[in-house]
Amino acid sequence: xxxxxxxxxxxxxxxxxxxxxxxxxxxxxxxxxxxxxxxxxxxxxxxxxxxxxxxxxxxxxxxxxxxxxxxxxxxxxxxxxxxxxxxxxxxxxxxxxxxxxxxxxxxxxxxxxxxxxxxxxxxxxxxxxxxxxxxxxxxxxxxxxxxxxxxxxxxxxxxxxxxxxxxxxxxxxxxxxxxxxxxxxxxxxxxxxxxxxxxxxxxxxxxxxxxxxxxxxxxxxxxxxxxxxxxxxxxxxxxxxxxxxxxxxxxxxxxxxxxxxxxxxxxxxxxxxx
Amino acid sequence: xxxxxxxxxxxxxxxxxxxxxxxxxxxxxxxxxxxxxxxxxxxxxxxxxxxxxxxxxxxxxxxxxxxxxxxxxx
Numbered sequence: 001x002x003x004x005x006x007x008x009x010x011x012x013x014x015x016x017x018x019x020x021x022x023x024x025x026x027x028x029x030x031x032x033x034x035x036x037x038x039x040x041x042x043x044x045x046x047x048x049x050x051x052x053x054x055x056x057x058x059x060x061x062x063x064x065x066x067x068x069x070x071x072x073x074x075x076x077x078x079x080x081x082x083x084x085x086x087x088x089x090x091x092x093x094x095x096x097x098x099x100x101x102x103x104x105x106x107x108x109x110x111x112x113x114x115x116x117x118x119x120x121x122x123x124x125x126x127x128x129x130x131x132x133x134x135x136x137x138x139x140x141x142x143x144x145x146x147x148x149x150x151x152x153x154x155x156x157x158x159x160x161x162x163x164x165x166x167x168x169x170x171x172x173x174x175x176x177x178x179x180x181x182x183x184x185x186x187x188x189x190x191x192x193x194x195x196x197x198x199x200x201x202x203x204x205x206x207x208x209x210x211x212x213x214x215x216x217x218x219x220x221x222x223x224x225x226x227x228x229x230x231x232x233x234x235x236x237x238x239x240x241x242x243x244x245x246x247x248x249x250x251x252x253x254x255x256x257x258x259x260x261x262x263x264x265x266x267x268x269x270x271x272x273x274x
Numbered sequence: 275x276x277x278x279x280x281x282x283x284x285x286x287x288x289x290x291x292x293x294x295x296x297x298x299x300x301x302x303x304x305x306x307x308x309x310x311x312x313x314x315x316x317x318x319x320x321x322x323x324x325x326x327x328x329x330x331x332x333x334x335x336x337x338x339x340x341x342x343x344x345x346x347x348x
Contacts, residue, residue: 077347162348163348167346188348189345190283190347191284192283193282193283193343209318209319210346220346221318222284222345223347259319263282272319272321272324272326273325273326274326
């Protein structure tokens with residue numbers, strides 16, 4: 001048995017390794033927190049921070065999540081919550097792509113926006129946030145707009161998550177994901193309303209939702225007139241993360257082939273078969 | 275023929291949630307969208323009897339047409 005592993009075993013309490021001991025193992029053996037986390041999970045010991053996951057996720061599930069890379073495209077209302085929830089869930093590698101800096105009008109809803117960070121790049125704040133929340137998770141930050149030429153960024157990603165704010169960019173992301181065979185979890189919001197679907201690898205479901213085949217549509221939806229409150233992105237982002245979790249673990253039933261329409265004003269959830 | 279039309283989200287504002295209309299045979303989704311006063315560019319998903327449909331779909335007696343606005347924020 002390796003020395004670090006012997007140390008981890010010696011510090012465990014039941015099947016849990018407390019956070020302080022994960023940090024101690026990293027310092028003592030000059031390992032990263034991520035390396036210690038992987039060793040721990042491989043030994044069927046759960047890092048203590050995940051103990052409330054364990055009735056629904058096994059140690060092997062947690063390791064699958066930790067060894068997964070997920071791309072978050074757009075780091076605003078949806079993307080900020082998606083980042084937070086994936087980091088807390090224990091997905092080990094995150095990619096965030098966003099060209100923008102925080103502005104005052106983001107403060108009503110974007111989890112990562114705060115007055116002190118106005119003017120700073122969203123992806124830089126995202127890196128800092130994950131380092132605070134779950135330092136075993138690594139984040140790659142790309143301060144650029146996603147388009148058809150950025151497909152290379154998605155290499156190695158098991159799932160891509162849509163946190164974009166334009167329909168044109170979403171259709172480009174959907175087409176890149178189709179070509180690369182990566183599942184795409186799509187979410188979009190406007191005021192009290194939202195929608196969600198999962199595009200399976202090799203398909204182009206987003207074109208159905210955005211109607212390009214049948215009629216001309218605007219490049220932005222009704223969000224331009226309705227704005228977005230604090231709760232709608234949190235709801236839709238959380239549903240997106242649940243889809244990602246299932247895709248990574250190959251469990252449950254995703255929204256593939258269905259689009260969920262959400263109306264928080266009348267509290268109606270309507271499913272469309274695509 | 276009788277067609278049930280369901281509107282979603284803010285398409286309901288100043289209109290209705292669900293209403294039944296009498297339309298002539300051969301009526302398409304596009305004609306109903308126009309008669310209700312919705313702009314095609316604002317239209318997202320069109321659903322007929324629970325399934326996604328195209329705007330030039332010809333409706334049949336008893337169909338339910340559901341119209342959702344385009345949602346694109348993030």
